[in-house]
Amino acid sequence: MSDTLSKIVALVISVFLLFIFPVENLLARQDDITRIIVLNETTEFVDSVRNLGYITPLMYIQFRESLSATGNVYDITMEHIHFSIDPVYTDPVDMTSFQHDYKINRRITYTEEILERLFPGDSMAENNNCRYHLSAGDIFRVKVVNLNKTPSAKVQQMLLMAELPAGRIIVSYGGMVRDENN
Amino acid sequence: MKITDIAVLFVFITMPFVLLMRIKADNLKYAEYRSTVLNRYLDTAVEDASYAMTIRGIGDKTFISREKAVEAFFNTLYANFGIMHVETAKHALRAYIPVIAIIDYDGWWIYSMETYTNSKGEKEREMVWKPKKPYVYEKNGYLYIFTLDDYVRVIDLKTKSAYEGKRRDIAYILPDSEIIRDEELFEQVRKRTIIESIKEDVNAEINEHNKYAKLYGITYHFSPPLISDGDWQQNIEDIGILAFFQGLPLGLGGERFNSYALGAARIVRKNHYFIQQDMNGIFYYHRDNCPVLTAKDRIYDTRQECALTGAFPCHACNP
Numbered sequence: 117m118s119d120t121l122s123k124i125v126a127l128v129i130s131v132f133l134l135f136i137f138p139v140e141n142l143l144a145r146q147d148d149i150t151r152i153i154v155l156n157e158t159t160e161f162v163d164s165v166r167n168l169g170y171i172t173p174l175m176y177i178q179f180r181e182s183l184s185a186t187g188n189v190y191d192i193t194m195e196h197i198h199f200s201i202d203p204v205y206t207d208p209v210d211m212t213s214f215q216h217d218y219k220i221n222r223r224i225t226y227t228e229e230i231l232e233r234l235f236p237g238d239s240m241a242e243n244n245n246c247r248y249h250l251s252a253g254d255i256f257r258v259k260v261v262n263l264n265k266t267p268s269a270k271v272q273q274m275l276l277m278a279e280l281p282a283g284r285i286i287v288s289y290g291g292m293v294r295d296e297n298n
Numbered sequence: 299m300k301i302t303d304i305a306v307l308f309v310f311i312t313m314p315f316v317l318l319m320r321i322k323a324d325n326l327k328y329a330e331y332r333s334t335v336l337n338r339y340l341d342t343a344v345e346d347a348s349y350a351m352t353i354r355g356i357g358d359k360t361f362i363s364r365e366k367a368v369e370a371f372f373n374t375l376y377a378n379f380g381i382m383h384v385e386t387a388k389h390a391l392r393a394y395i396p397v398i399a400i401i402d403y404d405g406w407w408i409y410s411m412e413t414y415t416n417s418k419g420e421k422e423r424e425m426v427w428k429p430k431k432p433y434v435y436e437k438n439g440y441l442y443i444f445t446l447d448d449y450v451r452v453i454d455l456k457t458k459s460a461y462e463g464k465r466r467d468i469a470y471i472l473p474d475s476e477i478i479r480d481e482e483l484f485e486q487v488r489k490r491t492i493i494e495s496i497k498e499d500v501n502a503e504i505n506e507h508n509k510y511a512k513l514y515g516i517t518y519h520f521s522p523p524l525i526s527d528g529d530w531q532q533n534i535e536d537i538g539i540l541a542f543f544q545g546l547p548l549g550l551g552g553e554r555f556n557s558y559a560l561g562a563a564r565i566v567r568k569n570h571y572f573i574q575q576d577m578n579g580i581f582y583y584h585r586d587n588c589p590v591l592t593a594k595d596r597i598y599d600t601r602q603e604c605a606l607t608g609a610f611p612c613h614a615c616n617p
Contacts, residue, residue: 126301130301130305134305141316149323155330159337201601201602201604211579218605249615249616
């Protein structure tokens, strides 16, 4: 009896060691590599936006495509903090109430609005000339999180028999916009 | 052999590979992190250099100080590496910078390693400024000397006479020159000339640097990085500084850092804003390319100036 039991235990341990552990390890490394690629692509996209001062539909599509080449689905959040320079009026309707002063206000634009500006039409030809402009001194940042469960997360879930959160590849990068172009 | 023995044997065999892979992945991660950090260092250094190199003189004239640019560039780099007071480390770091170029209004300078004989007759190796080179293009018996905007000098090689001025102004003097006549072609040739001449010079200097890098014990083979056309177009719009940083080892994985950065001093090209009254009588200020903008008669240089006249930022172009 005890012999059978030990055999079963031995079998379980060896299955774990021979199959599951190498697979899990391989997939975890794959996640590491993916993270590096995503970081690379994100810095490239953000840096080019910061240097150019605008986003074109093509830039965004290329960024998306290079991310999806890793085999995961990502949620890309963009954030544009614009420092708008507004004149000071005590009563905005009354032109004479101008205080001869200005204030710097922050206006934040998020992903949805930026994408609306980039892709207003349905066809690509309509969108080709669209650009989202940023001003020098603004802040632009991008956060990329994977939406699907990566293979390594799935294997770990199976092993731990617990629900794990999907977000494993989280990259956030941003900075000041250096230049503006037309 | 029992099944447990097989399992243990398997672990013994695979463990080294698993560990190796983990170490490799860690190295790769570290190298990636390092290169992001170094890129930031380089960007800041170039930004500081472009800020430091413009000097405002009498009568609102601006000058470019190459020495100040290089000084600011290296100081920021040293500060970021934490080697402000370590002479040997400074020396070692400089060897990873094969070339710095300053793109001026009417030509470019190259700062690179050179061997020369000093006054005592000894050979010296040092980073020096090479003479300024103009943006020259020759076609159909004309020699064009371009600048960063539409100001151009044309030399007729047959008659040996020179013409100088904005493209528009000299177009009627030189009716048989297609480049001067056609604005679009002029822009194309001008940009191409500037890009190609700087590119060629920089690439040659980087290749040349291999000779000196060996003396510093750097085994990296310096080769010009690929700079996309878009980047070049962007970079030649204004006076700026272009610096290359190559060959610094990143971690233990054998990866090397290879990057470049460009900072513009923003003198030639300026942004303009225009104020226009809308239908309700409210004043708004717009960007140059705003779709709402119709009359470009009230021009301002900064957004602050616009706001001080009481104008609001336009909602369409969001200046």
